[in-house]
Amino acid sequence: MPELPEVETVRRGLAPSMEGQVITRADVNRPDLRWPFPENMAARLTGAKVTALRRRSKYILVDLDTGETLIIHLGMSGRMTVSGDPLGQFHHDHPAPAKHDHVVFHMGNGARVTFNDARRFGAMDLGDTAQLGDHWLIKPIGPEPLGNDFNETYLANTLSTRNTPIKTALLDQHVVAGLGNIYVCEVLYRARINPTRKAKDLSKKRVASLVPIIRDVLSEAIAAGGSSLKDYRQADGELGYFQHGFQAYDRENDPCQTPECGGTIVRITQSGRSTFYCPKCQR
DNA sequence: ATGTGGCCCTGCGAGC
DNA sequence: TGCTCGCAGGGCCACA
Numbered sequence: 001m002p003e004l005p006e007v008e009t010v011r012r013g014l015a016p017s018m019e020g021q022v023i024t025r026a027d028v029n030r031p032d033l034r035w036p037f038p039e040n041m042a043a044r045l046t047g048a049k050v051t052a053l054r055r056r057s058k059y060i061l062v063d064l065d066t067g068e069t070l071i072i073h074l075g076m077s078g079r080m081t082v083s084g085d086p087l088g089q090f091h092h093d094h095p096a097p098a099k100h101d102h103v104v105f106h107m108g109n110g111a112r113v114t115f116n117d118a119r120r121f122g123a124m125d126l127g128d129t130a131q132l133g134d135h136w137l138i139k140p141i142g143p144e145p146l147g148n149d150f151n152e153t154y155l156a157n158t159l160s161t162r163n164t165p166i167k168t169a170l171l172d173q174h175v176v177a178g179l180g181n182i183y184v185c186e187v188l189y190r191a192r193i194n195p196t197r198k199a200k201d202l203s204k205k206r207v208a209s210l211v212p213i214i215r216d217v218l219s220e221a222i223a224a225g226g227s228s229l230k231d232y233r234q235a236d237g238e239l240g241y242f243q244h245g246f247q248a249y250d251r252e253n254d255p256c257q258t259p260e261c262g263g264t265i266v267r268i269t270q271s272g273r274s275t276f277y278c279p280k281c282q283r
Numbered sequence: 284a285t286g287t288g289g290c291c292c293t294g295c296g297a298g299c
Numbered sequence: 300t301g302c303t304c305g306c307a308g309g310g311c312c313a314c315a
Contacts, residue, residue, distance in 0.1 A: 002308060034292095075309060077293075123310095287313105287315085295305105
């Protein structure tokens with residue numbers, strides 16, 4: 001589920017129920033996710049007002065009026081769902097606690113925000129809001145792909161020294177923030193670049209072409225996610241949207257959709273992850 | 284430094 | 300039905 005567009009969709013879905021609201025109670029149902037929760041997390045959240053919900057890469061940042069920010073990563077299987085919508089537009093009841101509901105935030109407006117994560121690759125930490133950029137999880141991350149720091153010059157310089165396949169390089173969060181396995185496949189498909197090609201061997205022109213494609217793919221996915229916010233609000237928390245738009249990801253043996261290509265999507269493994277691409281038109 | 288592989292964990296679908 | 304296997308949207312960490 002969660003690459004940058006999904007995390008942004010979750011952030012937008014949570015904002016109306018959390019921003020400006022006090023966390024009246026936090027149920028922390030286990031000691032850890034990927035790492036132990038920060039010391040006294042429940043106590044540090046209780047009574048704090050949420051001043052803003054932000055996103056950096058695949059992290060949701062919950063700014064609090066205590067001077068701390070709750071840093072949340074959804075890992076592979078993390079979900080955050082809202083119940084008890086105070087406006088009464090969706091449903092009034094809170095669902096019974098489900099398996100893997102690890103943290104529940106009770107908001108002053110009656111809403112509950114439940115963090116569920118079966119695989120527990122997710123994470124939470126608290127950091128000083130003023131120094132969040134120096135937080136060990138945030139500091140090493142590369143530029144936001146939808147921001148001004150991500151541009152042709154930056155990407156060309158960064159990739160020019162990378163001896164690794166372009167697929168692996170774009171997946172590296174130090175290079176660019178927020179891309180995951182799905183969107184890297186989609187980006188390279190749209191750019192018609194073979195994912196096995198070494199990053200440093202790509203021409204400047206081809207690298208430059210990646211910048212707007214990355215922006216477009218992510219923007220389109222965010223727009224599609226935004227249109228499904230109503231679904232998101234429903235109890236099951238299912239998102240279902242942009243996967244209908246995947247051209248390469250999970251399309252092994254499907255015909256390539258590039259006009260006149262006639263190729264077939266294949267699946268290979270790169271650094272332990274599946275890569276889907278068309279060997280005929282991606283060069 | 285850069286690059287690669289292992290590993291954390293649960294759930295699900297395919298195949299037998 | 301029920302088992303086993305492979306795979307899953309991520310990323311830290313140890314090691315070459």
